[in-house]
Amino acid sequence: MLPASAKAPHKQSRKQSISIGRGTRKRDEDSGTEVGEGTDEWAQSKATVRPPDQLELTDAELKEEFTRILTANNPHAPQNIVRYSFKEGTYKLIGFVNQLAVHYTQVGNLIPKDSDEGRRQHYRDELVAVSYQGSQESAKVISETENLEEDEEPKELETESGSQTDVPAAGAAEKVTEEELMTPKQPKERKLTNQFNFSERASQTFNNPLRDRECQMEPPPRTNFSATANQWEIYDAYVEELEKQEKTKEKEKAKTPVAKKSGKMAMRKVTSMESQTDDIIKVSQAAKIVERMVNQNTYDDVAQDFKYYEDAADEYRDQVGTLLPLWKFQNDKAKRLSVTALCWNPKYRDLFAVGHGSYDFMKQSRGMLLLYSMKNPSFPEYMFSSDSGIMCLDIHVDHPYLVAVGHYDGNVAIYNLKKPHSQPSFRSSAKSGKHSDPVWQVKWQKDDMDQNLNFFSVSSDGRIVSWTLVKSELVHVDVIKLKVEGSTTEVPEGLQLHTVGCGTAFDFHKEIDYMFLVGTEEGKIYKCSKSYSSQFLDTYDAHNMAVDAVSWNPYHTKVFMSCSSDWTVKIWDHTIKTPMFIYDLNSAVGDVAWAPYSSTVFAAVTTDGKAHVFDLAINKYEAICNQPVAAKKKNKITHVQFNPIHPIIIVGDDRGHIICLKLSPNLRKMPKEKKGQEVQKGPAVEIAKLDKLLNLVREVKIKT
Amino acid sequence: MEIGEIQSHKGVIGTMVVNAEGIPIRTTLDNSTTVQYAGLLHHLTMKAKSTVRDIDPQNDLTFLRIRSKKHEIMVAPDKEYLLIVIQNPCE
Numbered sequence: 046m047l048p049a050s051a052k053a054p055h056k057q058s059r060k061q062s063i064s065i066g067r068g069t070r071k072r073d074e075d076s077g078t079e080v081g082e083g084t085d086e087w088a089q090s091k092a093t094v095r096p097p098d099q100l101e102l103t104d105a106e107l108k109e110e111f112t113r114i115l116t117a118n119n120p121h122a123p124q125n126i127v128r129y130s131f132k133e134g135t136y137k138l139i140g141f142v143n144q145l146a147v148h149y150t151q152v153g154n155l156i157p158k159d160s161d162e163g164r165r166q167h168y169r170d171e172l173v174a175v176s177y178q179g180s181q182e183s184a185k186v187i188s189e190t191e192n193l194e195e196d197e198e199p200k201e202l203e204t205e206s207g208s209q210t211d212v213p214a215a216g217a218a219e220k221v222t223e224e225e226l227m228t229p230k231q232p233k234e235r236k237l238t239n240q241f242n243f244s245e246r247a248s249q250t251f252n253n254p255l256r257d258r259e260c261q262m263e264p265p266p267r268t269n270f271s272a273t274a275n276q277w278e279i280y281d282a283y284v285e286e287l288e289k290q291e292k293t294k295e296k297e298k299a300k301t302p303v304a305k306k307s308g309k310m311a312m313r314k315v316t317s318m319e320s321q322t323d324d325i326i327k328v329s330q331a332a333k334i335v336e337r338m339v340n341q342n343t344y345d346d347v348a349q350d351f352k353y354y355e356d357a358a359d360e361y362r363d364q365v366g367t368l369l370p371l372w373k374f375q376n377d378k379a380k381r382l383s384v385t386a387l388c389w390n391p392k393y394r395d396l397f398a399v400g401h402g403s404y405d406f407m408k409q410s411r412g413m414l415l416l417y418s419m420k421n422p423s424f425p426e427y428m429f430s431s432d433s434g435i436m437c438l439d440i441h442v443d444h445p446y447l448v449a450v451g452h453y454d455g456n457v458a459i460y461n462l463k464k465p466h467s468q469p470s471f472r473s474s475a476k477s478g479k480h481s482d483p484v485w486q487v488k489w490q491k492d493d494m495d496q497n498l499n500f501f502s503v504s505s506d507g508r509i510v511s512w513t514l515v516k517s518e519l520v521h522v523d524v525i526k527l528k529v530e531g532s533t534t535e536v537p538e539g540l541q542l543h544t545v546g547c548g549t550a551f552d553f554h555k556e557i558d559y560m561f562l563v564g565t566e567e568g569k570i571y572k573c574s575k576s577y578s579s580q581f582l583d584t585y586d587a588h589n590m591a592v593d594a595v596s597w598n599p600y601h602t603k604v605f606m607s608c609s610s611d612w613t614v615k616i617w618d619h620t621i622k623t624p625m626f627i628y629d630l631n632s633a634v635g636d637v638a639w640a641p642y643s644s645t646v647f648a649a650v651t652t653d654g655k656a657h658v659f660d661l662a663i664n665k666y667e668a669i670c671n672q673p674v675a676a677k678k679k680n681k682i683t684h685v686q687f688n689p690i691h692p693i694i695i696v697g698d699d700r701g702h703i704i705c706l707k708l709s710p711n712l713r714k715m716p717k718e719k720k721g722q723e724v725q726k727g728p729a730v731e732i733a734k735l736d737k738l739l740n741l742v743r744e745v746k747i748k749t
Numbered sequence: 750m751e752i753g754e755i756q757s758h759k760g761v762i763g764t765m766v767v768n769a770e771g772i773p774i775r776t777t778l779d780n781s782t783t784v785q786y787a788g789l790l791h792h793l794t795m796k797a798k799s800t801v802r803d804i805d806p807q808n809d810l811t812f813l814r815i816r817s818k819k820h821e822i823m824v825a826p827d828k829e830y831l832l833i834v835i836q837n838p839c840e
Contacts, residue, residue: 277802328766331825331832334812336755338823342838343759424754 119144337420344422347371351419351693356709364663366670366711368656371693372422374399374703378430379413384697386438387686392445394690395419396426399703402434402453404683409434409453414460416448419705429460429467439500441489449500451484457502457512457519471519473512478521480504485549491558503563505547509573525578527565552595556602562619564592570607572619585622587615594637600644601735608637614649616661618739625739626665630657636684642692642713644735650674650696652681658712661738670712674704760837762820767791767831774830786822790833794824 386400482505588609654675
């Protein structure tokens with residue numbers, strides 16, 4: 046504003062303005078016109094009043110024109126500011142003076158978003174908003190509504206142009222920022238609210254009180270189950286499944302209800318039986334194995350000897366051999382009975398059968414059939430007892446569980462080892478043609494044309510009978526009746542009685558099926574054929590006393606051997622009537638047997654408890670082994686048998702003991718191979734070996 | 750018949766029958782020893798059986814022999830039972 050000196054033109058301008066104002070009154074009806082009218086009235090009512098202190102100016106002075114220039118300079122700004130300059134030590138005039146004139150200031154509270162403070166606040170509010178979101182939704186909504194409500198206020202405040210206090214403004218700003226934060230997260234929930242007169246009303250209903258109701262039962266019974274899944278368990282499961290399937294198939298096939306019933310009955314019986322029997326029976330299989338193990342331990346050295354021991358001294362003994370005693374088999378029940386028969390099982394090479402009976406005519410008691418295994422010397426594997434003494438036995442080659450037995454009372458029987466009964470499966474009787482005298486030998490034959498089992502027996506009653514098992518019955522057929530030649534006695538009525546010869550031993554030819562030899566009590570050996578029932582093919586005057594055993598050579602088809610109580614062992618060629626070799630053993634010979642591995646080796650046992658082993662290839666005239674083998678000195682040895690594969694022999698005596706002996710290497714000599722030639726093995730070699738020997742003898746005979 | 754036979758055999762110290770769960774059923778030794786043997790040998794037999802069958806499922810364990818300095822323990826497993834014999838080989 047200009048000072049009072051400018052008042053006169055101001056007056057004039059005012060007047061001018063009035064006139065202008067009047068002129069434009071019709072056009073403008075704003076507030077400007079109001080002012081104009083007011084001044085107009087004021088101007089008319091009052092005359093110019095001169096204040097007493099007004100300058101007196103002349104007209105000329107009053108008309109003087111002064112030029113005024115509008116500049117940007119601040120009229121209130123000082124024009125001559127001086128400052129003290131310490132450098133020069135004087136006051137100095139400042140050239141430039143600040144011309145800024147501030148008309149109006151107001152401290153606001155808006156901060157830009159991108160500034161530091163703005164960012165900081167944004168960040169802080171985000172955190173708050175997150176915690177806000179954590180709370181319940183109603184609170185959120187409420188808070189949102191609050192925000193919105195409060196939002197209205199700052200907005201309203203903002204629209205006002207008056208001064209505002211800082212605090213609500215700041216609060217509003219915060220809310221605004223919060224609002225901004227809330228909105229990006231819940232853009233949808235934001236209500237579109239009227240900014241002027243929106244009011245939100247909330248109300249809360251009663252919440253029903255909650256109550257927990259629980260009920261607890263007893264927990265179900267639990268057990269822990271654990272199992273392993275191994276390959277073998279899986280395999281077992283499959284096998285079981287397979288068996289089940291097969292059973293169901295079988296059940297389908299057998300649809301007869303009767304059969305089922307009987308089956309059920311049998312099952313019930315079996316189960317009741319099982320419950321009654323001891324638990325021990327169930328472990329019988331395991332017990333057997335353990336028994337064998339125990340025995341193996343006890344007789345460990347014996348087992349080792351059996352397998353591996355070869356008498357090294359034989360090298361120095363120069364053709365003489367020894368028999369090494371191995372196991373002893375005996376059983377209490379068969380203590381008083383003598384061993385009457387020995388037979389190795391053709392299938393199980395460690396199993397052999399022993400028949401017990403009595404040779405004494407006066408003392409006849411029961412008999413026993415025991416089967417021992419070399420693996421268990423203390424207890425027999427199978428045990429059968431019979432009323433009458435067993436005199437002979439034979440095991441079938443194809444059916445190693447069938448044992449044919451001949452008794453002292455003339456009966457024959459077949460025992461089936463597969464069945465646990467102690468009774469024979471089949472038995473002859475007086476009706477079915479049993480012998481009237483003791484059966485001295487039985488031998489299995491090949492099955493007849495109807496696939497029936499067939500065996501022969503020889504007895505002192507002079508009959509050689511062929512027994513056939515037809516549909517579980519023994520049917521007998523008399524093959525030959527032994528007649529003593531040349532001893533027909535004449536009875537007054539002219540009938541000729543033939544005295545019957547008593548057969549004591551027989552043996553079938555290995556290859557020629559129908560041919561067999563019979564030894565008799567008179568000392569003769571007859572060569573017979575199955576087809577000729579009355580005539581013999583040949584007769585040999587063999588011995589002076591009863592022939593105890595005859596045996597074909599396993600290799601040579603022509604050679605056989607016989608032994609007798611007249612202390613001799615004779616070797617024959619069946620084409621020649623006189624024996625090839627004769628051996629005198631100083632005691633009644635009980636049994637004689639060829640070795641299975643050589644055609645020239647055989648063993649003989651005598652009643653003085655000795656065993657003699659001969660090898661014709663080494664020594665034609667003497668035994669290469671002569672050894673007492675009886676368990677006790679008084680025992681008479683009754684039988685001997687070679688094992689088909691192992692180099693052992695079993696010897697039975699008349700007290701019921703069986704001793705197993707190992708043949709030393711000298712007794713098992715094979716023919717030495719010439720240098721450069723191949724080692725020939727097999728029957729042909731054996732035959733040739735024996736032939737050589739026989740030829741020597743034959744030549745001698747022919748010469749003499 | 751045969752269990753008694755085994756027990757009366759030369760050198761046999763004790764015999765016992767153990768069932769499939771390792772509980773001794775019959776024994777000729779005192780209780781504590783029996784229980785100990787039964788428990789330990791049962792585990793070992795199962796392990797041995799598992800080993801044999803794992804290699805070839807068609808195979809099965811026939812018996813197990815443990816020879817120690819003092820004696821020999823022989824175990825023969827059966828379907829439901831286990832037969833254990835302790836023998837002194839007396840060499």
